[in-house]
Amino acid sequence: MLKIEPLQQKYIPQGFKITSWEDIEPFTKELLARPINSLAEYERFLEDESELDALTSEEYTRRMVLMTRYTNNKEYDDALNYYLQNISPKMAEYADQINRKIADSPFADQVKDVGFALALKGLRTQMELFRPENIPLQIMDEELGNKSGKVRGAQTVMLDGEEMTLQKAGDRLFWQDRAKREEAWKAIQGRQFQDKQQQDTIFAELVTIRQQTAKNAGFDNFRDYMFKSLRRFDYTPDHALEFHEAIAAHVVPLVRGMVEKKAKEMGLEKLRPWDGAVDPKGRPPLKAFHGVDDLIEKSTRAFANMDPVFHGTIATMHAEGHLDLESRPHKRPGGYMTGFDVKKLPFIFANATEKVRDLITLVHEVGHAVHQIQMRDLRLQAYGRYPMEVAELASMSMELLSMDQWHLFFDKEEDLKRAKKDHLETLIGLFPMIAQGDAFQHQIYLNPDMTPEERNDLWTKTESRFATGMVDWSGFEDWKRIGWHRVHHIFEVPFYYIEYGIAQLGALQVWRNYKRDPQKTLEQYKAALALGYTKSIPEIYETAGVKFDFSSAMLKDLMAFVQQELAELE
Ligand SMILES: [Zn+2]
Numbered sequence: 132m133l134k135i136e137p138l139q140q141k142y143i144p145q146g147f148k149i150t151s152w153e154d155i156e157p158f159t160k161e162l163l164a165r166p167i168n169s170l171a172e173y174e175r176f177l178e179d180e181s182e183l184d185a186l187t188s189e190e191y192t193r194r195m196v197l198m199t200r201y202t203n204n205k206e207y208d209d210a211l212n213y214y215l216q217n218i219s220p221k222m223a224e225y226a227d228q229i230n231r232k233i234a235d236s237p238f239a240d241q242v243k244d245v246g247f248a249l250a251l252k253g254l255r256t257q258m259e260l261f262r263p264e265n266i267p268l269q270i271m272d273e274e275l276g277n278k279s280g281k282v283r284g285a286q287t288v289m290l291d292g293e294e295m296t297l298q299k300a301g302d303r304l305f306w307q308d309r310a311k312r313e314e315a316w317k318a319i320q321g322r323q324f325q326d327k328q329q330q331d332t333i334f335a336e337l338v339t340i341r342q343q344t345a346k347n348a349g350f351d352n353f354r355d356y357m358f359k360s361l362r363r364f365d366y367t368p369d370h371a372l373e374f375h376e377a378i379a380a381h382v383v384p385l386v387r388g389m390v391e392k393k394a395k396e397m398g399l400e401k402l403r404p405w406d407g408a409v410d411p412k413g414r415p416p417l418k419a420f421h422g423v424d425d426l427i428e429k430s431t432r433a434f435a436n437m438d439p440v441f442h443g444t445i446a447t448m449h450a451e452g453h454l455d456l457e458s459r460p461h462k463r464p465g466g467y468m469t470g471f472d473v474k475k476l477p478f479i480f481a482n483a484t485e486k487v488r489d490l491i492t493l494v495h496e497v498g499h500a501v502h503q504i505q506m507r508d509l510r511l512q513a514y515g516r517y518p519m520e521v522a523e524l525a526s527m528s529m530e531l532l533s534m535d536q537w538h539l540f541f542d543k544e545e546d547l548k549r550a551k552k553d554h555l556e557t558l559i560g561l562f563p564m565i566a567q568g569d570a571f572q573h574q575i576y577l578n579p580d581m582t583p584e585e586r587n588d589l590w591t592k593t594e595s596r597f598a599t600g601m602v603d604w605s606g607f608e609d610w611k612r613i614g615w616h617r618v619h620h621i622f623e624v625p626f627y628y629i630e631y632g633i634a635q636l637g638a639l640q641v642w643r644n645y646k647r648d649p650q651k652t653l654e655q656y657k658a659a660l661a662l663g664y665t666k667s668i669p670e671i672y673e674t675a676g677v678k679f680d681f682s683s684a685m686l687k688d689l690m691a692f693v694q695q696e697l698a699e700l701e
Pocket of ligand 1: 495499522523526
């Protein structure tokens with residue numbers, strides 16, 4: 132167990148409760164009006180402002196967590212909506228004013244903390260992008276994103292007389308009975324196609340709003356606006372385009388080889404879309420654990436074998452009720468980790484059944500949680516606001532580092548090898564999907580006047596750049612065109628996608644280092660996480676012992692490494 136001290140409140144009284152904007156307002160007014168006459172006063176002001184930030188952020192997180200855990204509880208739903216509608220917009224206005232006060236102070240350049248300059252750069256970027264007229268647009272954007280999520284969340288299908296979610300129906304794609312797979316696949320795709328019109332319309336509205344948001348902030352297009360907004364200080368849109376090309380050149384042939392082998396093992400010339408997930412050797416899906424208690428017990432042992440901080444993180448979360456991992460009705464699908472900025476203890480949400488995927492999801496989220504734990508002593512909230520390229524380095528590395536402990540989950544050598552091999556193959560297969568989703572979004576926002584049908588054609592066209600040509604979609608071309616409707620990122624968190632690819636290359640390097648020197652690699656990993664966002668992304672990667680590099684050469688090198696690891700598992 133870790134000893135975790137909550138945030139020491141020096142400004143806002145202990146036990147302070149936020150029920151409405153009126154509770155927060157006196158502090159915002161005081162901070163905005165406070166005179167600052169020395170560096171000491173400025174630093175005190177920064178700490179006080181950060182304290183208010185932590186309290187409001189934790190309040191939002193608390194409401195969000197409750198809503199996702201109990202989606203049928205109206206009180207929780209109302210509480211979150213109240214926050215989003217009545218507190219968030221006022222906080223956004225206040226944030227802009229306070230950011231200006233922080234950035235414009237003559238003492239700003241005298242703060243000695245490592246990381247303050249970077250935080251200032253982030254603030255100045257936010258200020259540069261801030262337009263009051265964009266606040267309502269951003270709220271509409273979020274609401275439309277939620278609406279598309281609700282459309283997806285309401286999708287169910289009937290199979291064997293049972294109504295089920297698409298996620299559950301998707302489990303059947305791992306079944307050996309090919310006719311049953313085809314039936315399930317058609318039910319899922321057909322159901323999604325029913326909502327085509329609705330999703331196309333929502334997205335068209337989103338593109339209009341996003342284009343307007345970018346225009347208001349002085350940009351030609353939403354892509355360039357988002358590159359700035361996502362604080363992509365260390366690479367440009369052209370680097371992303373080169374990454375897409377490198378994936379087409381070095382990963383797609385590898386994936387093609389894997390699919391060819393699979394088709395051969397299954398005795399097929401080409402695969403059909405419902406053949407992608409099934410085990411080609413005819414084995415049933417692997418089970419990694421029996422129930423959530425077993426998952427927690429085994430993972431806790433695995434982390435104990437790896438590192439005391441990793442172990443302490445999961446053990447403390449478990450003891451404090453900060454793990455909600457079981458799949459049950461009235462719970463939002465998916466999984467996430469979120470930080471509590473006052474309590475300083477992370478929270479993990481998941482929907483675990485018994486699949487290997489559920490084990491990997493937990494390990495991934497524990498990677499994010501360790502990140503929160505490592506950063507807990509950073510002085511200001513701003514120091515912990517790392518970009519996604521850093522966040523996913525922590526989580527994706529953890530997936531690979533944990534593989535040495537997977538024997539705790541699989542008794543048989545054959546199962547263990549199969550689970551590892553599946554994970555590595557899935558990881559390789561993700562790169563083309565990431566490139567496709569990212570390349571698609573570049574084109575969408577560079578051409579905001581496209582019609583919905585032109586967008587659907589663009590998806591098929593983009594797909595062909597990254598496809599293996601080994602899957603026969605004939606007869607289902609219309610369904611294929613709207614494949615992007617399934618990708619919630621495109622609706623809800625635009626352009627957040629390529630980070631997975633970039634961070635995966637970092638994670639593969641961490642794993643390669645770990646194989647050579649486990650102890651040193653873990654120390655480097657923890658040191659990198661402890662930095663939060665007080666250094667640039669390349670410097671954080673360097674601290675982790677790896678390069679921030681997604682060039683063609685690096686990709687090629689790492690793919691050769693993964694292939695060698697795969698060969699050892701044969
Ligand atoms: Zn993640």
